[in-house]
Amino acid sequence: xxxxxxxxxxxxxxxxxxxxxxxxxxxxxxxxxxxxxxxxxxxxxxxxxxxxxxxxxxxxxxxxxxxxxxxxxxxxxxxxxxxxxxxxxxxxxxxxxxxxxxxxxxxxxxxxxxxxxxxxxxxxxxxxxxxxxxxxxxxxxxxxxxxxxxxxxxxxxxxxxxxxxxxxxxxxxxxxxxxxxxxxxxxxxxxxxxxxxxxxxxxxxxxxxxxxxxxxxxxxxxxxxxxxxxxxxxxxxxxxxxxxxxxxxxxxxxxxxxxxxxxxxxxxxxxxxxxxxxxxxxxxxxxxxxxxxxxxxxxxxxxxxxxxxxxxxxxxxxxxxxxxxxxxxxxxxxxxxxxxxxxxxxxxxxxxxxxxxxxxxxxxxxxxxxxxxxxxxxxxxxxxxxxxxxxxxxxxxxxxxxxxxxxxxxxxxxxxxxxxxxxxxxxxxxxxxxxxxxxxxxxxxxxxxxxxxxxxxxxxxxxxxxxxxxxxxxxxxxxxxxxxxxxxxxxxxxxxxxxxxxxxxxxxxxxxxxxxxxxxxxxxxxxxxxxxxxxxxxxxxxxxxxxxxxxxxxxxxxxxxxxxxxxxxxxxxxxxxxxxxxxxxxx
Amino acid sequence: xxxxxxxxxxxxxxxxxxxxxxxxxxxxxxxxxxxxxxxxxxxxxxxxxxxxxxxxxxxxxxxxxxxxxxxxxxxxxxxxxxxxxxxxxxxxxxxxxxxxxxxxxxxxxxxxxxxxxxxxxxxxxxxxxxxxxxxxxxxxxxxxxxxxxxxxxxxxxxxxxxxxxxxxxxxxxxxxxxxxxxxxxxxxxxxxxxxxxxxxxxxxxxxxxxxxxxxxxxxxxxxxxxxxxxxxxxxxxxxxxxxxxxxxxxxxxxxxxxxxxxxxxxxxxxxxxxxxx
Numbered sequence: 001x002x003x004x005x006x007x008x009x010x011x012x013x014x015x016x017x018x019x020x021x022x023x024x025x026x027x028x029x030x031x032x033x034x035x036x037x038x039x040x041x042x043x044x045x046x047x048x049x050x051x052x053x054x055x056x057x058x059x060x061x062x063x064x065x066x067x068x069x070x071x072x073x074x075x076x077x078x079x080x081x082x083x084x085x086x087x088x089x090x091x092x093x094x095x096x097x098x099x100x101x102x103x104x105x106x107x108x109x110x111x112x113x114x115x116x117x118x119x120x121x122x123x124x125x126x127x128x129x130x131x132x133x134x135x136x137x138x139x140x141x142x143x144x145x146x147x148x149x150x151x152x153x154x155x156x157x158x159x160x161x162x163x164x165x166x167x168x169x170x171x172x173x174x175x176x177x178x179x180x181x182x183x184x185x186x187x188x189x190x191x192x193x194x195x196x197x198x199x200x201x202x203x204x205x206x207x208x209x210x211x212x213x214x215x216x217x218x219x220x221x222x223x224x225x226x227x228x229x230x231x232x233x234x235x236x237x238x239x240x241x242x243x244x245x246x247x248x249x250x251x252x253x254x255x256x257x258x259x260x261x262x263x264x265x266x267x268x269x270x271x272x273x274x275x276x277x278x279x280x281x282x283x284x285x286x287x288x289x290x291x292x293x294x295x296x297x298x299x300x301x302x303x304x305x306x307x308x309x310x311x312x313x314x315x316x317x318x319x320x321x322x323x324x325x326x327x328x329x330x331x332x333x334x335x336x337x338x339x340x341x342x343x344x345x346x347x348x349x350x351x352x353x354x355x356x357x358x359x360x361x362x363x364x365x366x367x368x369x370x371x372x373x374x375x376x377x378x379x380x381x382x383x384x385x386x387x388x389x390x391x392x393x394x395x396x397x398x399x400x401x402x403x404x405x406x407x408x409x410x411x412x413x414x415x416x417x418x419x420x421x422x423x424x425x426x427x428x429x430x431x432x433x434x435x436x437x438x439x440x441x442x443x444x445x446x447x448x449x450x451x452x453x454x455x456x457x458x459x460x461x462x463x464x465x466x467x468x469x470x471x472x473x474x475x476x477x478x479x480x481x482x483x484x485x486x487x488x489x490x491x492x493x494x495x496x497x498x499x500x501x502x503x504x505x506x507x508x509x510x511x512x513x514x515x516x517x518x519x520x521x522x523x524x525x526x527x528x529x530x531x532x533x534x535x536x537x538x539x540x541x542x543x544x545x546x547x548x549x550x551x552x553x554x555x556x557x558x559x560x561x562x563x564x565x566x567x568x569x570x571x572x573x574x575x576x577x578x579x580x581x582x583x584x585x586x587x
Numbered sequence: 588x589x590x591x592x593x594x595x596x597x598x599x600x601x602x603x604x605x606x607x608x609x610x611x612x613x614x615x616x617x618x619x620x621x622x623x624x625x626x627x628x629x630x631x632x633x634x635x636x637x638x639x640x641x642x643x644x645x646x647x648x649x650x651x652x653x654x655x656x657x658x659x660x661x662x663x664x665x666x667x668x669x670x671x672x673x674x675x676x677x678x679x680x681x682x683x684x685x686x687x688x689x690x691x692x693x694x695x696x697x698x699x700x701x702x703x704x705x706x707x708x709x710x711x712x713x714x715x716x717x718x719x720x721x722x723x724x725x726x727x728x729x730x731x732x733x734x735x736x737x738x739x740x741x742x743x744x745x746x747x748x749x750x751x752x753x754x755x756x757x758x759x760x761x762x763x764x765x766x767x768x769x770x771x772x773x774x775x776x777x778x779x780x781x782x783x784x785x786x787x788x789x790x791x792x793x794x795x796x797x798x799x800x801x802x803x804x805x806x807x808x809x810x811x812x813x814x815x816x817x818x819x820x821x822x823x824x825x826x827x828x829x830x831x832x833x834x835x836x837x838x839x840x841x842x843x844x845x846x847x848x849x850x851x852x853x854x855x856x857x858x859x860x861x862x863x864x
Contacts, residue, residue, distance in 0.1 A: 146811045248812065250797050263799065264766035265692045267668030348831050349810040350739060374645060376662075434672075441680040448682050528673065531684055532634050532661035543664060547641050548802025548822070550810065 027413040030405060033398065034420045037460035042423065045435040049273035069274040079275060082257040089170045089242065089253055090235040096175025097231045100328065101182025102224065106212070107321045109190040111312050119325035124184065126177045126332045128564055130521045132240030132541060133557040136550065137336030138164055138173050139244050140343050146351060148339060155354035165248045173241055176332050178231040185227030189220040208312060229290040233283050237429060239524055244545075254279045262434065269434060276427070283426040291422075340561075343554035344368070367555040371544070376535050377556070381563065384520050384537040387454045391519040395459035396512040399466035400504075404496065406467075407474045408482070425464040429524025432461060437528040449531045457529055458519040465518065469511045474504065513571040520564060624655075630857040632659045636674065637689040638667045638768060639728055639847070640802055643821050666800060667768035671695050678702055678852070686857045689727050689849040692769030693720045696848035700724055703850030718846035726846030732774050733842060735823045735835045736815035737808055745815060747838045748782050752789035761804045761816035762795040770801070770819055770845040777843035809833065 049069055073079050104123045107113050126134070141148050142164025153160045163169065197219065201211040217224065239255040246256060254275060261272040314321060343349055345363045356362065371377045405411065406418045424432070436457045441448045447456075481503070485495040501508070523538040530539050537560055544553040637644055641664040648660045663685070665673060670690060677683040678699075688703075690696050700721035708714075708725060718726040734751065736744050740759075745751050751760055765775040778786045796813050798804035801822040807813050808823065809831045820835065827833040 143810075143812060247799065247803075248796050248807075260799065262672070263666050263668045265667035265671070265768040265772070266695055267672050269672065347829070348826075349806075350737070350832060352739065437676055441676060441682060446682075448677075448680065449684060527669065532663045535663075543641060546666065546800060546802055547664075548800075548804070548806035549642070550806050 023409070023411040026405070027411050027417070030402060030417055031413065031420070034402075034417065037456065037463070038420055038423050041432065041435040041439040041460070042427065044438040045273055045276065045427070045432070048270055048434070048438065049277050052270050069270050070277070073271060073274040073278070078252070078257065079278070082252045082254050082275075083278065085167070085246075085251060086236065086253040086255075088167060089174060090232050092167075092171035093174025093178060093235050094228055094232045096171065097179040097182050098224065098228050100176065100179035101184075101227060101231075102186050102217070103324070104179070104328070105183050105187035105190055106216075107325065109187055110216075111314050111318065111321060113314065113318045113321040113325070115322060115325075119322070119328075120187075122325060122329040122333065123187075124180045125329075127180045128517060128561075128568065129177065129332075129336070130240065130523070130538065130541070130557075130560065131177070131238045132244065132523065132538075132545060133340070133561065134173065134177050134336065135241040135244030136343075136545065136553055136557065137339045138169070138241075140339040140349070140550070140554075141335060142169055142245075143248075146349070148342070148351070148357070151351055151354060151357065164245055165251075166245075167251065169245050170242055170251070170253075173245065174235050174238075176328075177241070178235055181231040181234060182224070182227035185223040185230070186220055189223030190216070193219060226290050229286050233286050233290075233425065236279065236283055236286075237524075239429075273434070280426045287422065287425050337561075340554045340557050343550050344558050345555075346551065349550050367549075367551040371552050371556050371559070376540055377559075379533075380535045380537045380540040381559075383451060383534055385567075387451050387458065387534075387536055388516040388519040390451065390455040391458040391462070392512040392516040394455065395462065395466055395515050395519075396470075396508060398459060399463060399470050399511060399515075400508060402463070403467050403470040403474055404500070407471055408479075408500075421467050422464045424461050427461075429461060429522060432457070433525040433528040436460075436525060448529075449533065451534050453529050454526055454534060454536065455519075457525045458515075458522055461522070461525055462515055462518045466511050466515050469514055470504070470507060474500075474507075509571065513568065516571070517564060517568060520560075520567075627857075628655065628657055631657065632661065633857050634684050634686045635660055635662045635689065636670060636685040636687065637662060637664055638670050638691045639664070639689060639730075640819075640822055642825060667692050667695070668766075675699070678854070681854075683852050683854045684856075685852055686855040687727075687849060687851055689847055690769070691730070691845060691847055692772070693724075693846070693848040694769070694772075696724055696850075697721060700850075702852055704853050704855070706851050715846075720848055721850075724848040724850045727849035729844060729846045730770050730819045730821060731837075731842050731844050732770070732777075732817050733820045733823070733835045733837050734815065735805070735808060735818045735827075735833055737811055737813075737832055738834050739832045740811055740814040744834065746836075748778070748786075748817075748840045751815065751817070752786070752793055754793065756793055756815065758794045758796075759814040760790075760793055760795040761798055761807060761813035762790065763798050763801050763804055763817075767798075767800045769847075773845040774817060774843045777841070781841055 050066065052069065101123075104119060108116050108120045108123065113119065139147075142150075142162050144150065144161065144163035144165060147162065147164065149162050153162075164173070193216070198211050198215050201215045202208070206214065237255065239259060242251070242253045242256050243259065246252060252260070258272045258275050258279070261268040261275065342357070344367055345365070347362055347364055347366055351357050402417055402421050406414050406421075427435075436453070437448075440453055440456070447453045481499050482495050485499050490498065520536075521538060523542055526536055526539050527542075530536060537556075541553065541556050541560065544556050635644075635648075641662070644662055644664065648662065651660060652658070663670075663673075667690065670688075671692070674683065674685065674688055674690075677685075683702075688696075697720050700723050703721075703723035705723060706725070711725075714726065718729065734745060734748070738744075743755075745753070745756065750756075763771050763774075765771050775787075778790075795816065796807070798807070801819050804813070804816060805818050805823045805826060808816065808818070809826050818835075823833060823835055827835060
């Protein structure tokens with residue numbers, strides 16, 4: 001009997017040792033992948049910042065290691081100015097983003113404003129506009145000399161002038177385009193909030209607005225802060241908008257300054273790498289702050305009992321809030337689209353007055369003919385879609401593996417996986433392109449020159465976004481369901497296949513769609529990795545812009561926007577179908 | 588000595604109309620022996636790295652394809668700094684894809700001359716030897732600076748380089764920054780050597796709008812964001828030809844000229860083809 005017990009415990013121990021060995025192997029594989037995708041390029045970047053040579057051209061040598069680059073960069077007044085501009089532009093932009101995002105999340109979740117679904121859709125639309133396109137559209141609208149807004153003011157007889165080639169313009173455009181980040185966080189927090197505290201405030205005699213500011217907003221403060229930090233971080237890394245709006249008045253931010261350094265003849269990559277490290281440090285601090293906030297109190301408002309979020313009856317004011325939604329839609333979607341349409345169909349963008357704006361003779365399909373006459377256009381579309389699909393599928397699968405390991409297992413080393421997979425958030429795409437080029441050009445097997453080097457760069461770069469968005473769908477699936485499967489004798493992979501994957505499918509498809517959109521939009525890291533065969537849309541768009549043809553740029557922007565719209569619509573339809581499918585299965 | 592080259596080539600460029608692309612001029616003559624052309628057709632593809640304006644090069648490729656429709660030319664167009672990084676990094680890793688490298692900054696190309704094959708174009712005798720920096724590198728294109736203005740905005744146009752610094756043009760001019768590439772370094776040195784040590788300061792006093800490269804500046808000129816400024820002739824001429832309200836002239840003090848440095852890398856995968864290109 002005694003012998004039986006010891007044999008059983010021995011069997012169990014060896015089974016658990018076997019599982020340990022597998023878990024160890026699994027963690028090692030994940031860490032190896034992350035090492036290749038994240039750590040190795042970052043080390044190359046650091047090396048670049050600390051030397052005055054290129055790690056590929058001159059070979060990796062530690063003999064030149066010095067902090068001279070850093071010191072030169074720190075002492076350079078242009079860098080200080082760019083850093084100050086960056087903080088002001090992103091800070092101001094974040095304030096506007098918080099105001100807009102919070103307002104609309106409240107309107108959509110907590111009021112009886114008509115056509116709420118429509119306002120909800122409008123609130124996240126700007127996410128799909130590539131920054132360069134947004135910048136170009138607002139340059140056409142808001143240029144002090146030739147902007148359409150000023151032309152309109154003049155026509156109406158108003159003595160008003162707007163100038164978007166300024167810090168104010170930059171702050172405004174940042175604010176309206178990155179409000180969706182705040183919206184996404186605060187809307188879900190408001191939706192998940194138990195309204196009993198608000199009811200208590202009102203019973204105690206507080207007005208609706210007093211309740212809003214003393215109870216509701218303080219309760220969702222973690223969501224506000226994390227939305228705020230995320231939008232700030234994203235703005236820090238944006239190149240397209242400040243490139244277009246800041247360049248005419250020589251208003252530099254860190255990203256445009258880095259781009260300048262890499263673009264100059266001779267290029268100053270090592271200095272650029274050093275500036276990038278500054279950007280990484282700023283971003284890293286903010287990410288750390290965000291993690292701190294998120295790990296604190298964010299879920300405390302979600303209690304175990306069932307509730308429905310209350311909807312405030314605004315009375316006649318509901319048409320006012322509806323009007324706000326319309327104005328937002330007008331500003332972020334309608335006006336820029338009109339500007340792009342005018343520029344795309346107009347032969348020359350010299351617009352003397354309003355009558356010239358409506359002069360039909362000035363319009364033609366010339367720019368569309370000319371972009372489709374260029375064989376690169378079709379190829380770049382094809383390549384972009386291919387890279388997007390590879391990134392979405394491979395990146396989605398990897399993010400699933402990482403997310404599952406972090407949130408659903410107890411394996412040792414999962415904290416490391418979490419930290420390393422979050423690191424790329426802090427690296428601006430523009431610089432990471434050079435790091436990837438340095439890191440991967442020498443990889444045997446001919447990675448360079450293929451679509452895969454682009455896809456790998458995007459997978460690495462957007463890993464934090466994908467893992468985070470997938471994690472929410474893991475958090476929603478209760479462990480009980482998995483435990484039930486284990487009890488029924490399913491193995492780990494069987495459980496994932498039959499329980500977790502079907503339930504998380506809407507989330508997985510949503511994350512893959514996000515990854516697809518981000519990959520198609522991504523410009524910075526593509527710049528150094530594409531070759532004549534693997535040109536992608538975002539690079540070609542920059543080419544058209546830098547080639548100085550606003551008409552072609554606008555025409556190609558429209559093509560890209562329409563294509564993204566169709567693809568996102570399709571994916572949305574697919575994921576809705578999938579969601580219904582999974583509901584049907586669980587029901 | 589430079590002054591004479593400036594004006595001579597400017598004159599030729601003026602006649603040629605487009606960017607002075609020597610291979611296009613040579614197209615009238617024969618490209619080479621029938622065997623060479625047959626070998627080139629068998630290769631089928633050419634990868635072309637250039638720092639020149641994409642629109643201009645597309646016209647050249649189109650013209651080339653009229654003659655050789657079966658040969659595909661793949662162009663990678665990048666600003667000078669990016670292009671040189673790409674070439675150096677690719678070459679160091681043994682993965683240089685280009686069959687032809689065409690760069691505006693001769694100072695950056697000269698130290699790399701050993702990377703390129705010994706090559707002489709069929710019309711080698713037509714080249715000004717002063718425009719060549721190494722036996723392997725040929726000035727495939729030569730770009731010339733001109734002054735352009737928007738005729739809708741400027742009623743009293745400038746006539747010389749010196750005019751551009753007049754106080755009446757305050758905040759109306761545009762300028763491409765010097766580190767943009769080989770062409771701008773050439774113009775900036777011309778300003779200093781020919782127009783005087785104080786020309787830069789005078790220019791700064793008129794608050795020019797700064798541009799990272801010539802192409803966006805030419806577009807801004809058409810749109811009326813700026814009214815005038817120095818531009819490479821081939822950056823602005825296509826817009827004038829399309830009907831934009833633009834006038835272009837070569838000022839009497841001279842026109843800075845920048846010959847390119849172009850060569851065939853030793854590693855080129857389609858070596859016969861670029862002999863024709």
